[in-house]
Amino acid sequence: KAGVTQTPRYLIKTRGQQVTLSCSPISGHRSVSWYQQTPGQGLQFLFEYFSETQRNKGNFPGRFSGRQFSNSRSEMNVSTLELGDSALYLCASSFRQGNNEQFFGPGTRLTVL
């Protein structure tokens, strides 16, 4: 069974640009959550999608948004990039909403210059 895949794995952008990250969950998993991981703040929850609807949202500005498609694949968008957005963005999938057993992808390393 294939794991969670994230594309691209590495990305370099400049301040003010916008970026879209993609996540394909494990087959059969319908919940997708996004996390930001930085050395300073650690792992922080961004949002969770289930059945194409955002179910939960963390404490991040509106520049961070996402969506989920009917095949459960999810995208995350960050607009007007800031230097502080440089981080590893992780996607995790689970069978259903609120399922504690999450499976993480390898992440997308975003560098903002």
Added chain:
Amino acid sequence: QQQVKQSPQSLIVQKGGISIINCAYENTAFDYFPWYQQFPGKGPALLIAIRPDVSEKKEGRFTISFNKSAKQFSLHIMDSQPGDSATYFCAASSPGGSYIPTFGRGTSLIVHP
């Protein structure tokens, strides 16, 4: 406000020794306490988890000890191996149909051969 405090930040253990990582939480509504293992370039992987109705859970060389009254839980790695060298994160979440974990800051474990 850091709701889950993890210590130590780094840990060096000799092969065959016991690695102990501690976490303390504040929110008494937390009812699920997982530990994740993360290797460089990879996303976190669920290692073992516990709920407050038990004081200990063991899976192979990994054991979680849970002290509800002290609001603390710890991960013990018995017979530590060089392959266990990774970053370990504790987390905690509360019930209610959503799973939004709060993560500790992580412990970098190095096991010397």
